[in-house]
Amino acid sequence: MTQPPDSEKGILYPREQARHRSLHRLAPGPSAARFVEWYWIVEWDLETPYTAEVLPFPSVNVTFEQPGGAFVNGVSTVKFSRELRGRGRVFGVKFWAGGFGAITGLDVGSFRDEVLPLTAIFPDGDKLSDLMFEAPSDERRRAVFEAFLRDHLVPVDPSYELVREIVTTMATDRSLARVDEITSRFDVPVRTLQRLFRRYVGVGPKWVLRRYRLHDGAELLAQGEVAELAELSASLGYFDQAHFSKEFKQQIGLTPLEYATRAAAERQITYR
Incomplete structure (x- = not known):
């Protein structure tokens, strides 16, 4: 295994x-x-x-x-x-x-x-x-x-296998920030991608992509691996730091700086 x-x-x-x-x-x-x-x-x-x-x-x-x-x-x-x-x-x-x-x-x-x-x-x-x-x-x-x-196994479903491959790529490739990058890489029309995600995942591809980039951001902040929030925002595909901070606070309840500061206090170091 x-x-x-x-x-x-x-x-x-x-x-x-x-x-x-x-x-x-x-x-x-x-x-x-x-x-x-x-x-x-x-x-x-x-x-x-x-x-x-x-x-x-x-x-x-x-x-x-x-x-x-x-x-x-x-x-x-x-x-x-x-x-x-x-x-x-x-x-x-x-x-x-x-x-x-x-x-x-x-x-x-x-x-x-x-x-x-x-x-x-x-x-x-x-x-x-x-x-x-x-x-x-x-x-x-x-x-x-x-x-x-x-007792509930189903035959191999090519559509599900494609969805799983796409979602795995979204999760692991931090360079992906937009849905059009996904449709280009996998040669899937955007409407087909949206339909597949509604059916199998339950949320749209844009939401999934943003969720994984927030995971990346929160993990890096918690580990103290971020020197500049503007650079982090850009690396995650956000238009600017303000957009990243707004979405981060909406989902997590703290701004990235507040979250990083709390994590740094736990590590007993000073966050820049």
Whole structure:
């Protein structure tokens, strides 16, 4: 199995969060890897509540939460906040962007920004939940989920494979800043690209591209790797620093400078 990346992308204030909860990931098995990017496990045991914040990926997640239940989490277009209190645990399944729509045949945009009971999507979800909560280890939970997934596997879908390739390129190539660069590289008309993203991802290609560039910016700021915000803005494809700062604050709640300053305080260094 290819190991999932040891990345903090999407996690806001990662060092602060790490003091309040644990996080580790598992790779999917071969049969599930077309649809599942990785499994993630978060645990906490707190005397004082803590609010964890994440800038989500353009992905559907299935979560098995103790306490709580089992849920399908649609693509979230806003910052996700979760108050952690007492003792708790979540076993999550992060699908590739488009993967959940491909395997279920659903228009994932229809439950964008929503959290649904697992049974709202899978009628036999209760049985799966029981097996997941009874499993003695995370490796066994992975096996249980993938056995369930095998009963729902669909034939190879060329359109989904194209969407996955495009989204992966968006995520990894920081030089991409505009949708027309995507349509040119993959020789896909813009209307076709928009239609494919609505069907499989649930949000438009422009939104996905901007979300990944915000991930890049937040990660670099959190790591203290930014000398000049104007240079960062330009490298991420923004017209100027003002546009980047506005979008960053809209999505994260702080300006880039405020976010960098808070991250620097955690590292006990002075941010320029």
